[in-house]
Amino acid sequence: xxxIENGFQNGKALITFVTGGDPDLETTERLIxxxxxxxxxxxxxxxxxxxxxxxxxxxxxxxxxxxxxxxTTDKLLEKIEKMKENVHVPLVFLTxxxxxxxxxxxxxxxxxxKSGIAGLIVPDLPYEEQGEILPICEQxxxxxxxLIAPTSKERIQKIVKRAKGFLYCxxxxxxxxxxxxISTDVKSLGKIVKDLxxxxxxxxxxxxxxxxxxxxAEIFDGIIVGSSIVDRIEKYGKESEQPVYEYVKSMKExxxxxxx
Amino acid sequence: MKGRFxxxxxQYIPExxxxxxxxxxxxxxxxxxxxxxxxxWNYLLKNYAGRPSLLYKAEKMTKDLGGAHIYLKREDLNHTxxxxxxxxxxxxxxxxxxxxxxxxxxxxxxxxxxxxxTAAALMNMECEIFMGKEDTKRQALNVFRMELxxxxxxxxKTGTMTLKDAVNETMREWTRRVEDTFYVxxxxxxxxxxxxxxxxxxxxxxxxxxxxxIERCGSLPDTVIACVxxxxxxxxxxxxxxxxxxxxxxxxxxxxxxxxxKKNAATIANGREGVFHGMKxxxxxxxxxxxxxxxxxxxxLDYPGIGPEHAMLYKRGRAKxxxxxxxxxxxxxxxxxxxxGIIPAIESAHALAYAMKIAPKMKKxxxxxxxxxxxxxxxxxxxxxYKGVEIYE
Numbered sequence: 001x002x003x004i005e006n007g008f009q010n011g012k013a014l015i016t017f018v019t020g021g022d023p024d025l026e027t028t029e030r031l032i033x034x035x036x037x038x039x040x041x042x043x044x045x046x047x048x049x050x051x052x053x054x055x056x057x058x059x060x061x062x063x064x065x066x067x068x069x070x071x072t073t074d075k076l077l078e079k080i081e082k083m084k085e086n087v088h089v090p091l092v093f094l095t096x097x098x099x100x101x102x103x104x105x106x107x108x109x110x111x112x113x114k115s116g117i118a119g120l121i122v123p124d125l126p127y128e129e130q131g132e133i134l135p136i137c138e139q140x141x142x143x144x145x146x147l148i149a150p151t152s153k154e155r156i157q158k159i160v161k162r163a164k165g166f167l168y169c170x171x172x173x174x175x176x177x178x179x180x181x182i183s184t185d186v187k188s189l190g191k192i193v194k195d196l197x198x199x200x201x202x203x204x205x206x207x208x209x210x211x212x213x214x215x216x217a218e219i220f221d222g223i224i225v226g227s228s229i230v231d232r233i234e235k236y237g238k239e240s241e242q243p244v245y246e247y248v249k250s251m252k253e254x255x256x257x258x259x260x
Numbered sequence: 261m262k263g264r265f266x267x268x269x270x271q272y273i274p275e276x277x278x279x280x281x282x283x284x285x286x287x288x289x290x291x292x293x294x295x296x297x298x299x300x301w302n303y304l305l306k307n308y309a310g311r312p313s314l315l316y317k318a319e320k321m322t323k324d325l326g327g328a329h330i331y332l333k334r335e336d337l338n339h340t341x342x343x344x345x346x347x348x349x350x351x352x353x354x355x356x357x358x359x360x361x362x363x364x365x366x367x368x369x370x371x372x373x374x375x376x377x378t379a380a381a382l383m384n385m386e387c388e389i390f391m392g393k394e395d396t397k398r399q400a401l402n403v404f405r406m407e408l409x410x411x412x413x414x415x416x417k418t419g420t421m422t423l424k425d426a427v428n429e430t431m432r433e434w435t436r437r438v439e440d441t442f443y444v445x446x447x448x449x450x451x452x453x454x455x456x457x458x459x460x461x462x463x464x465x466x467x468x469x470x471x472x473x474i475e476r477c478g479s480l481p482d483t484v485i486a487c488v489x490x491x492x493x494x495x496x497x498x499x500x501x502x503x504x505x506x507x508x509x510x511x512x513x514x515x516x517x518x519x520x521x522k523k524n525a526a527t528i529a530n531g532r533e534g535v536f537h538g539m540k541x542x543x544x545x546x547x548x549x550x551x552x553x554x555x556x557x558x559x560x561l562d563y564p565g566i567g568p569e570h571a572m573l574y575k576r577g578r579a580k581x582x583x584x585x586x587x588x589x590x591x592x593x594x595x596x597x598x599x600x601g602i603i604p605a606i607e608s609a610h611a612l613a614y615a616m617k618i619a620p621k622m623k624k625x626x627x628x629x630x631x632x633x634x635x636x637x638x639x640x641x642x643x644x645x646y647k648g649v650e651i652y653e
Contacts, residue, residue, distance in 0.1 A: 050419065051536065053428050054432075074548075098534045098536055098545070102549030123275075124273055125272060128270075128278070148275065149278075151277075151279050155279065175435060
């Protein structure tokens with residue numbers, strides 16, 4: 001397993017996202033290699049879910065395509081396990097809690113470890129509910145990534161105390177998706193979080209252009225891009241690896257050489 | 261544990277919403293004890309919604325079925341035509357006290373949407389309703405009704421385009437505009453504190469049934485029957501009887517074309533434990549936790565989950581849940597219209613159908629209360645379609 005912390009050793013980190021099995025698992029495999037080659041430092045893989053309530057329309061459609069293509073949690077886990085030797089960046093799953101719960105929490109975690117997954121992002125498992133899986137994550141050496149929202153306020157303190165891996169700061173209200181501009185005062189959110197925690201702190205939701213990426217990387221230790229990659233997958237389907245590679249490369253270029 | 265019904269319930273929602281639900285919980289805990297708030301809610305229930313609702317003894321039906329006495333709790337006679345108004349008046353009043361300017365809500369059949377739009381009009385709130393596109397077609401009149409009341413209706417085009425997708429989209433909208441917006445959840449579902457709040461605002465149904473039965477018959481009913489989608493009318497009709505162990509509580513789920521077919525919404529019969537829409541409960545889903553596309557002729561029961569307190573009552577064996585098919589419900593719908601001159605909501609007809617099934621086998625001194633949760637005007641066109649009758653408006 002490639003530890004999540006390793007993803008933050010190469011200057012500002014670029015965290016990229018892909019929905020597993022969109023439009024099929026072979027494309028996902030090629031995309032993961034290409035994103036790695038383009039400079040992704042951590043790769044987030046979404047386990048497709050029928051009702052992803054934290055996602056905007058772009059990633060919702062990716063979930064639908066993946067499910068339609070027959071992707072299941074088992075098939076995705078198998079695929080990733082087979083790719084293990086070729087992947088040197090840390091991989092994390094983005095999954096809704098029901099996928100873990102119905103699979104069986106312990107069985108799910110041990111399969112994650114076997115596939116080389118380093119951490120989990122569970123958008124519908126806030127601090128109060130994490131206790132249900134936290135001990136099992138820890139036994140398996142998996143990081144449960146904590147999210148911090150612009151509305152978290154006094155909750156930030158307790159969230160960072162327990163957090164592992166990196167902190168996922170949500171740049172704006174609402175669901176995932178490309179935004180023309182990020183209107184929330186994300187700068188001050190970044191400052192508050194960084195004052196309270198020594199963990200790397202990445203920001204996501206709404207980041208798509210290299211310019212936005214650069215602005216965000218001046219404040220945060222890493223940036224997370226999802227919808228703008230998935231947009232390209234929607235457009236180019238099985239031929240999306242080159243456009244995705246070029247996009248990832250341009251984003252990594254944009255945040256290279258930003259000092260801490 | 262707070263917000264839990266045994267192990268069910270909880271707050272499985274995005275971090276962005278956590279302070280918002282906490283704020284709702286704190287406001288509710290405060291206002292539910294405040295004399296002024298209670299006074300205003302009770303005033304509206306009495307003078308605006310028309311409570312208490314009647315408990316009507318269905319004499320002809322009782323005689324015809326030849327068994328237990330059948331009483332109908334007439335929630336259909338409330339303003340806006342269903343039990344939904346009880347909850348909505350409470351929640352919109354709460355939103356107003358919290359200083360919120362804007363109300364959002366999901367709706368399936370349109371009953372909760374109409375009730376919410378009504379309360380929002382009454383209390384000067386901006387109102388937006390999310391409704392599955394499929395349901396906007398099945399219940400076109402209710403869409404126009406909401407618009408007449410000043411609400412904006414958003415047809416939801418994702419997923420199965422029914423109630424569950426409407427809930428998804430309303431939750432997404434809440435994360436977009438959480439600061440000035442209050443999400444009026446329509447059933448005993450969602451993250452804590454909503455299952456508790458909605459149950460508290462609906463439990464007046466069982467409180468009244470209890471008083472009315474004691475006044476009328478000098479005793480409690482033997483059986484209380486209600487239909488269950490998310491389960492708010494059933495929770496309302498059951499709650500005050502939970503401690504009276506001798507009262508049998510029966511929830512009727514939508515079995516659509518049959519529980520063995522793929523087209524049903526019978527959560528207890530076919531579902532398994534899971535976590536969705538902010539709560540741990542039972543859901544119709546596949547082995548990987550993908551939420552199943554459910555079906556019922558009744559858009560109000562067309563939901564793949566059930567409220568967490570029902571999950572608890574089921575697990576404890578305190579209430580039982582039975583499937584009722586489209587066909588049985590339509591027969592009951594027509595039966596009540598012809599026998600008692602009452603057109604029930606197709607949702608409520610599921611409860612009636614089960615009462616018709618068990619009443620003849622029960623002793624004559626037994627008493628059943630059926631919660632007639634809504635009126636059936638909204639269903640007339642779809643029943644005509646079901647029967648292949650063409651009508652022109």
